Amino acid sequence: MNLHEFQGKEIFSRFGIPVPEGRVARTATEAGAHAAALGGAVVVKAQVHSGGRGKAGGVKLAKDAAEAEAKARAILGMDIKGHRVDQVLITPATDIAREIYLGIVLDRVARKPVIMASAAGGIDIEEVAVTAPEKIVKFHLDAKGTFRPWMARWVAFQIEKDPKAAAQVAAILEKLVKVYWECDCSLAEINPLVVTPEGKVLAIDAKVVLDDNGLVRHKEFEALRDGESDAERLAREKGLSFIPLEGSIGCVVNGAGLAMATMDLVKHFGAEPANFLDIGGSSNPDKVVAAMTIITADPNVKAILFNIFGGITRCDDVAKGIVSALETKPVSLPIVVRLTGTNEEEGRAILAQAKGITPAATMDEAAQKVIAMAKGGAA
Numbered sequence: 001m002n003l004h005e006f007q008g009k010e011i012f013s014r015f016g017i018p019v020p021e022g023r024v025a026r027t028a029t030e031a032g033a034h035a036a037a038l039g040g041a042v043v044v045k046a047q048v049h050s051g052g053r054g055k056a057g058g059v060k061l062a063k064d065a066a067e068a069e070a071k072a073r074a075i076l077g078m079d080i081k082g083h084r085v086d087q088v089l090i091t092p093a094t095d096i097a098r099e100i101y102l103g104i105v106l107d108r109v110a111r112k113p114v115i116m117a118s119a120a121g122g123i124d125i126e127e128v129a130v131t132a133p134e135k136i137v138k139f140h141l142d143a144k145g146t147f148r149p150w151m152a153r154w155v156a157f158q159i160e161k162d163p164k165a166a167a168q169v170a171a172i173l174e175k176l177v178k179v180y181w182e183c184d185c186s187l188a189e190i191n192p193l194v195v196t197p198e199g200k201v202l203a204i205d206a207k208v209v210l211d212d213n214g215l216v217r218h219k220e221f222e223a224l225r226d227g228e229s230d231a232e233r234l235a236r237e238k239g240l241s242f243i244p245l246e247g248s249i250g251c252v253v254n255g256a257g258l259a260m261a262t263m264d265l266v267k268h269f270g271a272e273p274a275n276f277l278d279i280g281g282s283s284n285p286d287k288v289v290a291a292m293t294i295i296t297a298d299p300n301v302k303a304i305l306f307n308i309f310g311g312i313t314r315c316d317d318v319a320k321g322i323v324s325a326l327e328t329k330p331v332s333l334p335i336v337v338r339l340t341g342t343n344e345e346e347g348r349a350i351l352a353q354a355k356g357i358t359p360a361a362t363m364d365e366a367a368q369k370v371i372a373m374a375k376g377g378a379a
Contacts, residue, residue, distance in 0.1 A: 001210040002049040006089045007224050008206030011183060015175045019203045022091035025072060032069030034090040035062060041093035044071040048083035051124070056080045061093060094204050096194045100159055101125055102173060103189035104180045107140065113180060115139040115173065119159040121192035144181045149174060160195070168201035169193065184214025231294045238290040240279055247272025248302040248374050250295035252288070254279050254313045262307045265363055271371040274301045279313070288321025289328060296331055303334040303374035305366055310341025319347035323354050334358065334373035338366040
């Protein structure tokens with residue numbers, strides 16, 4: 001679950017990480033009032049679940065309340081990478097001497113969280129990794145409770161040479177590690193962590209992503225959920241793993257590994273997947289109905305591919321779900337279905353009675369058929 005910057009800062013503040021004061025506004029008038037209350041120059045920052053806000057024009061400096069109101073009026077309603085800006089954060093402008101990057105993310109290769117730190121803060125860490133990887137310091141975390149103050153100091157002095165500032169960076173890093181573990185994060189990032197001309201270290205941005213699997217331990221975080229699309233909400237409610245993409249082939253698969261392989265195969269044969277959608281190991285036909293509802297709501301989808309390997313999931317139940325979905329909401333899009341595994345013969349027999357469904361025996365055949373049909377050709 002992605003959090004807005006102001007929500008991430010609230011969590012940081014709770015753990016003792018220094019952040020500037022900030023107030024959220026949903027109207028330009030409210031933004032002006034907040035700026036007047038804060039006094040002096042402020043920054044107006046779009047609150048959307050997307051990076052690149054500054055490059056998109058969603059972060060503006062305002063010298064006074066009147067200018068803050070005007071800047072907020074320009075930002076509110078903007079579209080930033082498909083996300084509409086409905087609220088802005090008003091925060092005091094900060095004088096900056098240096099910018100640092102500090103973040104913790106899961107390293108899937110090492111199977112451990114990794115601290116990433118760099119003196120090249122303020123720009124995308126991905127860009128630094130490509131153009132100047134030597135500027136990134138990495139330190140893996142072994143387990144909760146094993147991070148020691150000397151480790152934080154070691155990381156801090158790799159990226160900040162001033163002893164007083166480095167001590168503050170180390171203290172902030174210790175607290176960021178606690179945020180990562182205690183809140184079940186998949187990402188906890190400060191970019192930039194700034195050093196002011198007076199030598200004070202301050203987190204002027206926050207990016208926090210919570211692991212959905214850990215939310216059962218954090219009921220209070222449900223109130224922070226925002227910016228969720230109707231498709232994402234339905235997927236969550238029905239227990240589906242869904243990530244929207246930008247292609248034209250809607251994919252419904254059971255199992256994350258098979259879903260990734262299916263997406264790779266679609267790309268291999270020259271098309272782009274419209275989504276990652278894993279219905280999981282359940283035999284509940286309602287999940288298939290929900291999956292069809294989600295995919296057909298995407299106007300970019302030109303054809304739908306079902307790739308089901310029946311282990312725990314029964315092929316006949318998936319087939320019933322497909323038929324039920326088509327009866328509930330007829331679909332004009334081409335549908336290619338590959339069923340194999342538990343009760344596959346029964347599943348194929350059910351689908352044979354339905355109209356508008358093209359069977360496929362293998363993954364390669366299924367991918368090639370669905371791509372051809374998406375392009376308007378014969379299967």
